[in-house]
Amino acid sequence: MSKRKDSHRATRRIRLGMVGGGDGSFIGAAHRIAARLDDQFELVAGALSSTPERARASAAKLHIAPDRSYADFAAMATAEAQREDGIDAVVIATPNHLHVPVARTFVEHGIHVICDKPLATSLAEAQALAQAVRERGLLFLLTHTYAGYPMVRQARDLVAAGELGELRIVQVEYAQDWLGEPVELQGNKQAEWRADPKRAGPAGALGDIGTHAYQLARYVSGLSVQELSAELSTFVPGRVLDDHVQAMLRFHGGARGMLWASQVASGACNALRLRVYGTRASLHFDQEQPEQLWFAPLGEPARLLRRGMAPQSTAQAAASRIPAGHPEGYFEAFAELYRDFARAWRGGESPAMPGLQDGLDGMAFIEAVLSSHQQNARWVRL
Amino acid sequence: MSKRKDSHRATRRIRLGMVGGGDGSFIGAAHRIAARLDDQFELVAGALSSTPERARASAAKLHIAPDRSYADFAAMATAEAQREDGIDAVVIATPNHLHVPVARTFVEHGIHVICDKPLATSLAEAQALAQAVRERGLLFLLTHTYAGYPMVRQARDLVAAGELGELRIVQVEYAQDWLGEPVELQGNKQAEWRADPKRAGPAGALGDIGTHAYQLARYVSGLSVQELSAELSTFVPGRVLDDHVQAMLRFHGGARGMLWASQVASGACNALRLRVYGTRASLHFDQEQPEQLWFAPLGEPARLLRRGMAPQSTAQAAASRIPAGHPEGYFEAFAELYRDFARAWRGGESPAMPGLQDGLDGMAFIEAVLSSHQQNARWVRL
Amino acid sequence: MSKRKDSHRATRRIRLGMVGGGDGSFIGAAHRIAARLDDQFELVAGALSSTPERARASAAKLHIAPDRSYADFAAMATAEAQREDGIDAVVIATPNHLHVPVARTFVEHGIHVICDKPLATSLAEAQALAQAVRERGLLFLLTHTYAGYPMVRQARDLVAAGELGELRIVQVEYAQDWLGEPVELQGNKQAEWRADPKRAGPAGALGDIGTHAYQLARYVSGLSVQELSAELSTFVPGRVLDDHVQAMLRFHGGARGMLWASQVASGACNALRLRVYGTRASLHFDQEQPEQLWFAPLGEPARLLRRGMAPQSTAQAAASRIPAGHPEGYFEAFAELYRDFARAWRGGESPAMPGLQDGLDGMAFIEAVLSSHQQNARWVRL
Amino acid sequence: MSKRKDSHRATRRIRLGMVGGGDGSFIGAAHRIAARLDDQFELVAGALSSTPERARASAAKLHIAPDRSYADFAAMATAEAQREDGIDAVVIATPNHLHVPVARTFVEHGIHVICDKPLATSLAEAQALAQAVRERGLLFLLTHTYAGYPMVRQARDLVAAGELGELRIVQVEYAQDWLGEPVELQGNKQAEWRADPKRAGPAGALGDIGTHAYQLARYVSGLSVQELSAELSTFVPGRVLDDHVQAMLRFHGGARGMLWASQVASGACNALRLRVYGTRASLHFDQEQPEQLWFAPLGEPARLLRRGMAPQSTAQAAASRIPAGHPEGYFEAFAELYRDFARAWRGGESPAMPGLQDGLDGMAFIEAVLSSHQQNARWVRL
DSSP: OOSSOOTTTTTSOEEEEEEEOOTTOHHHHHHHHHHHHTTOEEEEEEEOOSSHHHHHHHHHHTTOOGGGBOSSHHHHHHHHHHSTTOOSEEEEESOGGGHHHHHHHHHHTTOEEEEOSSOOSSHHHHHHHHHHHHHHTOOEEEOOGGGGOHHHHHHHHHHHTTTTOSEEEEEEEEEOOTTSSOGGGTTOHHHHHHTOHHHHOSOSHIIIIIHHHHHHHHHHHOOOEEEEEEEEEOOSTTOOSOSEEEEEEEETTSOEEEEEEESOOTTOSSEEEEEEEESSEEEEEETTSTTEEEEEETTSOEEEEETTSSSOOHHHHHHOOSOTTSOOOHHHHHHHHHHHHHHHHTTOOOTTOOOHHHHHHHHHHHHHHHHHHHTTTOOEEO | OOSSOOTTTTTSOEEEEEEEOOTTOHHHHHHHHHHHHTTOEEEEEEEOOSSHHHHHHHHHHTTOOGGGBOSSHHHHHHHHHHSTTOOSEEEEESOGGGHHHHHHHHHHTTOEEEEOSSOOSSHHHHHHHHHHHHHHTOOEEEOOGGGGOHHHHHHHHHHHTTTTOSEEEEEEEEEOOTTSSOGGGTTOHHHHHHTOHHHHOSOSHIIIIIHHHHHHHHHHHOOOEEEEEEEEEOOSTTOOSOSEEEEEEEETTSOEEEEEEESOOTTOSSEEEEEEEESSEEEEEETTSTTEEEEEETTSOEEEEETTSSSOOHHHHHHOOSOTTSOOOHHHHHHHHHHHHHHHHTTOOOTTOOOHHHHHHHHHHHHHHHHHHHTTTOOEEO | OOSSOOTTTTTSOEEEEEEEOOTTOHHHHHHHHHHHHTTOEEEEEEEOOSSHHHHHHHHHHTTOOGGGBOSSHHHHHHHHHHSTTOOSEEEEESOGGGHHHHHHHHHHTTOEEEEOSSOOSSHHHHHHHHHHHHHHTOOEEEOOGGGGOHHHHHHHHHHHTTTTOSEEEEEEEEEOOTTSSOGGGTTOHHHHHHTOHHHHOSOSHIIIIIHHHHHHHHHHHOOOEEEEEEEEEOOSTTOOSOSEEEEEEEETTSOEEEEEEESOOTTOSSEEEEEEEESSEEEEEETTSTTEEEEEETTSOEEEEETTSSSOOHHHHHHOOSOTTSOOOHHHHHHHHHHHHHHHHTTOOOTTOOOHHHHHHHHHHHHHHHHHHHTTTOOEEO | OOSSOOTTTTTSOEEEEEEEOOTTOHHHHHHHHHHHHTTOEEEEEEEOOSSHHHHHHHHHHTTOOGGGBOSSHHHHHHHHHHSTTOOSEEEEESOGGGHHHHHHHHHHTTOEEEEOSSOOSSHHHHHHHHHHHHHHTOOEEEOOGGGGOHHHHHHHHHHHTTTTOSEEEEEEEEEOOTTSSOGGGTTOHHHHHHTOHHHHOSOSHIIIIIHHHHHHHHHHHOOOEEEEEEEEEOOSTTOOSOSEEEEEEEETTSOEEEEEEESOOTTOSSEEEEEEEESSEEEEEETTSTTEEEEEETTSOEEEEETTSSSOOHHHHHHOOSOTTSOOOHHHHHHHHHHHHHHHHTTOOOTTOOOHHHHHHHHHHHHHHHHHHHTTTOOEEO
């Protein structure tokens, strides 16, 4: 791990620096709230914007000392690595194309990484980064937020414990409608970079939300995809990247499934849903109702499992903060990933923390879908 | 239409004979309740079982006169065609392989047909039957029951009226779990014939419920499929026919979609669900909650439309029997198809009645899926 | 029971005459569909309207022979009692004030009764009728339709079997909004007689839907009310009878509860809901989702029980007609009461059939509420 | 306001001290997360437990400097009031009986107050405190958490804007089951003090959750209760205080309603639900689904309003942190109250912040219920 000695590692707050994520960034704010929630982190440095003024202004608002607000991430890496009280980890909240360059820079300075997904814009790039991280023994958290929900963790535990029997079917979908019109041409900043291949990479909805759906399916089911047949669509005229993905999946071991991700599904908000069916039972998780999980055994009435209520799996219990019926949500799930990171950083185990392997899998998925699509949805091996 | 003169055609009950559907048949009983519900039909003849004793016993229970309980359907067709008070229509409630032979026999005697789906066991067979029916100008009701729900009809009206804008996505699925174990080997009569290619034809779940899903998607969206890529699975060891279908759809005009039908989805009961997304709005229908229809316009809150409540489309209003909040269900939907038939028989219009074309489309769908499956899910044109 | 001999009592259809319920009557049509659904009844006579022409026209539409369409109910009782093939039972589908006069007339002729609720317009009147019925050993079905739902019967069985433990709380409510405006002055026939004390009796929403809520609570819980404190309101200006009831209940044995019934609850359709809480578990039934019943044991996840699925109580199984997932609804619940009646008529047991006692309880409830209301919601014993 | 000068009041973090709420306290942890979430507060002092050791240990865990961990709250008030960097506000997270003594002490030192509900153990005590706070012009936040939900604020805005028309009916309920057994005798710390009149005051479920229900009803509807008729019950043998409340309400202006609060409702978790019906529409809020609000106009389909989606009221928009479909929950609602406080502290307006008046109303409600109960549910004026 980090080479610095640290006698207070068990109790002190972990020092963070952030790249990107300045004022007006949805995901930067989410990272900060998540990091703060359980009081194990403090944000002490930042290169918050490529525009120096905005970087400074954002830093001031966030109570970052002026001398630790940097104009660029490379300067920040160098400076922080030399400070006695330098950052322990960097949070990368930039558009996709910068994930790898930023991560590599900090990794080279021995600084742990907390990074948005998708990990990279190509599998090769991701693999090189992964190697560098592993060589240095650094921690790497990939913020697949939905993996932080207590009921997602319970779902995963139920599958792992064999409560569903042998898995047969996995259905996952992620539907939104905010790109149903060409909002990237109408001043929507969030849409602009996502619609631009230079910043988003070669995948649109596929990279933005398809990877979330894929990660969730794998994370809960424990299955891996052997081959897939996929088709991309671009429904909004003038758009370059895909805004709709549909795929059929063949899992190792014989299970079958489908994946659908769309950002033009009118009336859908952030509808990520996973259903897993085994020989003995099924489960159903809906990200918009994250406090509950349907568990339906064959031949018995379906049961509505709830966060904080029996039967709780170990991971569900560990991820809950407040008694049942007091809804936790997205920020708490995000914070759970930070707790995973903190646990690992303090020397403990975080088996459920999404990391490099999720990132590599996600990139392999993206490339397989792109390849299948280019071949008229031919089956492509992962 | 029928060549018999009939001065009471506007008001009298329509006389039915039934083939198959005797004691213990789920669908035979459903037909009879549906026919009875609105009091426009009377069951006066039957060849209710291939076992003469069971046929007789069933007929007696159903108040059918002994001389109109027939040992076989051909005898029934001949005898009833000659009676002054002979049946107006035959109800075919047999396993799939008999649909066409029975229908052809009655059609040759000028008798209208009410038939279960799928229409036939091959497209060629279906086409020949369709030609015979059309040549004689007979009515043909194919009992795609779900097309009789008032909210399905409203969904169809909403699409047709342009309320959804241009359609982009159609997602349809039909999940059950009753074949999750090899119940066809354990004495389940309903499962036995469905699992036997000689009686069910070459399609298992595909023919049994996949055709329902396909019909519903087409019925509501008005779209037709240009090509599909599909894969069948058989999860239960020892089973010959498929128990699971997954397919990607390309519709004429550019819409995309997926179809999933499974009879091994543990915890699913009779979960037929349709979602249609257009440029302006989406709708969502769930057969297990048939009194409601979600309508979600882009940028506005979703609305829960209900049977019997404003805004009602013409077809929804026509298909309702009782004020909102007094749930109607499956039998009422089934009865709606009988009302469609009665309206047509009495000389009116029944534009929403599923019939021969739905049957031909269903057979084309089955054959396309089988063909695609045999070619490793290659795209197949319909 | 009836004094006529009848060698076919086990199998023949039961002959019905109907009083009231002609063309345009919501409840008359519902009775006919319910009677027809299971094919154990035939409607052969009627005094369907107080207007002779409408009576005749309605009868003709319903295939009633002209000589059995009567101008008034007394004539019908006399004539039918004398026929060899006379009616076995009369169905009373009139406004409330006629329930007792009609019922008494037919009872005096030894004819069984199927009657809408509330039983009478006063408790005294109801008691006299009850005595007459009992003296003659006649069957009396009071059509509290909601008691016919399979899941209501399962709820009742669960309580009776002790699955909820000792009961502590009963919450029942029935909310509608169709009288939110003075529709009785705007040509709504259903509202007109309900708003008129001469035809409806002294209770408005209280009699119309409050009695349903009360019956359901008692029917499922098996508890009886010891005393209540209640208040009526009339929100719509110009209305004479109440359109809103609220009450606190003290049950024998110590349970507590509340009852709310309103016909001015904007946005509510036919929202009859019952919740019963015991020391071990609770259950929740919603009439607008009648295929399901929530069962929530203390300390375990809530279970969604469904009609047709395990675990089925005996009464639930007996009241189902079709496999789970094929929704049954209001007509089927109504038909279940007719099946109760038929079973009793044919000599069997119908322990779940609502009858005279429910009617007497309902009248006692109405009078207690009226009395409490007049005393500023003082506690009144039943 | 506070007499200290403060040139950084617009931007610096507000300094908090906490009384009670040490390790193992559910509500103390919730306060801290809420305060931290939006980064406008820092916890710098505490008297976290009446046991000095526990107080010290808790403080250390929370990164509170040892010299600012106090053995008792009076010492803390004195010391902090004298420091240049002393606390700006005290957070009171003790059992009920200490709310007033602690608050008075800090108020006397000119320190703002953030306090749990109920405000006091008697109305007189509450009134005296209120006077002291007002005399000194201090801020007082009473943490009725549920008032912080964005959709509760939208509900309030909808009523205030007249979207529901004239209000007729208010139904509020709060059901839990965690006191269904005598857990206060089985080592449950949360239950122990709540069941003890010395620490909880004279009201059990009434004070603990009944006051929440009452506050929510008033907060959203804007109505005030003129008189009520109420009855308390204690279902669990051996318990001293009530565990169940039922009440009928008469609002000023003629609206009617009911309130139910129970901690023995098996299967209920934290089921706080409010329904408000007006002449034009109704709304329905369920605390366990806080991201949504049903809005049902008379004669139109019900609409599912969602946080972050149009139509957003000003207050809803202000209280949201993240786009729709990324669920916010209890902590975010709690944090919203802290944002209200911060806004007021920095000199702005916080019209939606629950405060002294809510506390006084709550105490008046408690006393009216106790009085009515003692008089066999006689109507009592508030």
